[in-house]
Amino acid sequence: MTKPSPSELAFVPFVSVENMMRLVHSVGIEAMLEGLAAYIEDDFRRWEKFDKTPRVASHSDVGVIELMPTSDGEAYGFKYVNGHPKNTKEGLQTVTAFGLLADVYTGYPVLLTEMTILTALRTAATSAMVAKHLAPKGATCMAMIGNGAQSEFQATAMKVLCGIDTLRLYDVDPKATEKLVRNLTGRGFNIIACNTPEEAIEGAQFITTCTADKQNATILTDNMVGAGVHINAIGGDCPGKTELHKDILERSDVFVEYPPQTRVEGEIQQMPESFAVTEMWEVITGAKPGRTGDRQITLFDGVGFAIEDFSALRFIRDRIKGTDYFQDLDMLADPDDPRDLFGMLLRSA
């Protein structure tokens, strides 16, 4: 491999929203979810190698802006992501994101990319990769409570990775459910729109809760959840934002990404610090058991961790090579003599 020259390094490949959509279609949505899940699983396997920190959050009355950095010692990645539940009513996205990958050796960025779409994909890929490890035997039906922007991604990833073929849908807003039905009709699902969460859960072995209100809601109460299910709780991801009644947590075996972050942001924020959880990477490496019985309730308290974004950034970096799904951004000043930044500025006049 030829070493890139400094002036080549001064340009950062940028994947716009349009190019991300082109890339997704060139790979295929399902193949992309599968590929992302494989990258994420790889990084969970080498979890101990990563420099980990809870995300750095800046809260306001209406939302949160977060930075999620991590590094494996060779590459460094971070994501900028906001969470503003009130945005939807104003015609804006609840979550928008972009991310960056850099070379640890030089500190130079090597990829800048939109991550609104990519976050939806990686969140779904993570949920499904986790569900694959914790699924009840022969599970094919998923209840989906919350049919917003993340829901179709979740459903598709669960189909690809866990063999889901039946969806039972509920949302407080029937229009959201209609939208989901419209988007997923003809994409290999048997879809049942339900009038209550209770109805949605009937006969489902997987339950995904995926709502966006920033409040302690109770989407699921204890009496709604039977034995032998896997709950994929991804909407509770912020202090003061939970979806499950705590009695469900008591009855479940809870699996998490990174406990220092999940104890602040996840469903388990309702529980004492001593509440036992299993880190998902330990299940994946075989260090700890995942599902141990047919009647066990497994619960993935997913909040989204920086390593999943890192995996997604790696995936994009690898997939855009040799394509035109990016543009070069003139983002890094590059004087011929690195000490002569001022001279470069003067000469540009």
Next chain:
Amino acid sequence: MTKPSPSELAFVPFVSVENMMRLVHSVGIEAMLEGLAAYIEDDFRRWEKFDKTPRVASHSDVGVIELMPTSDGEAYGFKYVNGHPKNTKEGLQTVTAFGLLADVYTGYPVLLTEMTILTALRTAATSAMVAKHLAPKGATCMAMIGNGAQSEFQATAMKVLCGIDTLRLYDVDPKATEKLVRNLTGRGFNIIACNTPEEAIEGAQFITTCTADKQNATILTDNMVGAGVHINAIGGDCPGKTELHKDILERSDVFVEYPPQTRVEGEIQQMPESFAVTEMWEVITGAKPGRTGDRQITLFDGVGFAIEDFSALRFIRDRIKGTDYFQDLDMLADPDDPRDLFGMLLRSA
């Protein structure tokens, strides 16, 4: 003011390196340093309004990558910046940076910009703004130890804001000094290249140390520093990276940006946690005295704080309005129905 539509908000103004240089020349380097210093001083005056956190650093053997976020409740800004002293030898910049400003109310980014050049400018503007408050009376001569990428910016800012007209230069590498002389000749300075740091310091009322080695160096020893000077120590900005002998710190009144960060990264990392420092914002608001006597040694232990980048981002946002010094970047996914991200993706096929 008309509220921008969601689709307008989906594009983020991006200031490339080339556009930053065009902007600097259109404003003028000296006017830009003056403008940046005014923005930074304004933000120091309202210091208490900011959400402050030490920067989030990811260290490796060869350097550091840092994220520096802050918010004043209306805008949120962060900078990505690396520090790799070994880069220079490989033809790369020691420091490269970019930054982003976002709207706290929506969480949407409103500006992405190169910050390698902008960081050099804001660092110099900060030093000079601080020096203006702490300067000995009638000071016109500055010693500059370390003549690298930051040095001409420092000198120019000190000229504009503090009335410096004489520069006494020293660098371990005479080529660096030659470069500085070349760049600043004809720009209003009386320039004296010196053979030793001791010679450089002779008769200087300002001493700027601005070296890049990642090690505990001793650029200044106690016997070199006389009474009545202001020391602007900006090279020591990393754990294990200092420039001054601790005896100088004992004799000086030390002024800092944000103590929780400076105690880890600044010259005062050599001192116990109880070592007294004055926060610069308190001097600027008049809450605490700055220079109190002619023979006092004032020392600005500058490490660079997120609020200075925030000020710089605000400045750029305000200055690019109505210009063509930016391009719109397709960085935020913007479905017509915010909940229909998947549908937008499907329809783009």
